[in-house]
Amino acid sequence: MAILERIHLTIIRAVDQHGSLTAAADHLNLTQPALSHCIRKLEDQLGVSVWHREGRNLRLTQAGEWLLAVANRLLPQFTHAEERLQQFAQGERGHLRIGMECHPCYQWLLKIVAPYFDAWPKVDVDVRQKFQFGGIGALFGHEIDMLVTPDPLFKTGLCFEPVFDYEQVLVVGPQHRLRCAEFVEPQQIADETLITYPVPTDRLDIYSQFLIPAGISPRHHKPIETTDIMLQMVAHGRGVAALPRWMVEEYGAKFGVSPVRLGRDGIAKQIFLGYREADADIDYLRAFVDLARAYRVSEGQAR
Amino acid sequence: MAILERIHLTIIRAVDQHGSLTAAADHLNLTQPALSHCIRKLEDQLGVSVWHREGRNLRLTQAGEWLLAVANRLLPQFTHAEERLQQFAQGERGHLRIGMECHPCYQWLLKIVAPYFDAWPKVDVDVRQKFQFGGIGALFGHEIDMLVTPDPLFKTGLCFEPVFDYEQVLVVGPQHRLRCAEFVEPQQIADETLITYPVPTDRLDIYSQFLIPAGISPRHHKPIETTDIMLQMVAHGRGVAALPRWMVEEYGAKFGVSPVRLGRDGIAKQIFLGYREADADIDYLRAFVDLARAYRVSEGQAR
DNA sequence: ATCGAATAATGAATTAATATCATTTTTTTT
């Protein structure tokens, strides 16, 4: 009845990773003929080839490509299932895979993770940042257990809770003419070099909520990976940036940069924590959410 | 290395479905001791029990419950993978699992499916309507291959294409005072019995886009499953309903009901077809999208 | 061109895993 087994997926992925049956066999602690026989049997039963045999190397067929995709999707779920089951035996031990979709989230996460490590010493925390199908897809696909994101999706099966409110502000250097302004209008940065994280502009609030509605673009746009370099550049008058106010106050003091409100009303933002409803009663996951919420009350809020 | 296998998941699910090891063994064409040994070995290796042994019957432990959830998620993917692989061997044969999230979608689907059956006689079409994690979740989770929905989600890994535009209108009976009105205002149905499909009100456009903004509720609200009964009731003056204009024109003629525009500008709606980007080159899936799009040009549009 | 190294396929033999059979234990029902 059942034809396709975990071992087949394992082999296909190992061959893809290591290039040959022989190499794959080494990594799996099996012999090359074992893998050969195993896949051959699968091919006979299903009536499809997994690889084109071209001389002494293997190239995936269309069916093989597809199987590889299945393998990449299912195998991590098997290993995670095994881990999770062993956790049931070992008490509060666990594995929390956190995904992130925005840069400010990362800074926030660092603050939460420190007390969490103390409270749950046996929980293994992974932080992941790139997802083939987006953060939501990663949650649904069981690649991660928790998502930190500014874009919640209130749909069946997922829970999102706001855990951090902040104001997105413009950051300007110590010599900047806007340094003491109460707020800026879009046209006031039409001549500036705008420094942002390397993200599509439609995912940057300063564009979608501030510049684009006013039909303005900055003179230059410079993408920078790291917050520190970004602040350095702003401090030296190389441009202006948009960051959360708390981040400017906290990290920006030593750079001598100042926050300025974006527009009369400012840009209000929230970060959300999302997880699968089904996981709501996993103790160490619940604890993370609680910690985040407690932190919100004690320290959070736009300041 | 690998402990958890497909067979374990199969057994756990079968026991859950059939109530006992013995019954499960019968259905799997194995003996009761086979299953017993198999799960026992798993339990030894992982250090957790799958079931509480209470006398002669089994009750899932917490770990077991969790394993069952894994089984229900992964096993369909195995069977679907096998089917799909055999399709690679058998040409244009295939399996298209279509999910739907709205009632008008269903009427539309009926029109598309007829020519599709003719063009792809070997493709097996399934239509599913209930999803634990919503339609998007079902797409991400590989429960379905295509989603018909009024709420697209433009995210990585998914493609959504509009395939049908229509106007949502009020349907009134032959004696109704609004029968010849050019359009209605919200307050004009404050005294009516409103008949809708049995869906939360925030998912009904007549509420979210028409009544709620005006702060109006109808005197009564009656949920009805089927379009025919709904139209019957409207025809006999038992209330008014909200349906797509094309549906009123097509199915409503024999009932003598009339469409009336909702508000001065009407309520414009679109239905979208969503699928996984990775599946975009599956011929029989592509063909469905193409057919839907072709139909849109030739017959669709709000009329 | 030829040799040698690398790699996959093959077939037989071996080993290991799995399933069965026969039986026991426990619990529930009558």
Place this chain on the structure above:
DNA sequence: AAAAAAAATGATATTAATTCATTATTCGAT
């Protein structure tokens, strides 16, 4: 108390998987 139902257990049998030894290709270097 006996019978029936169900799971567990242990030994045996069966089946499946793995290895070993070998062959067949192919690719690269000389």
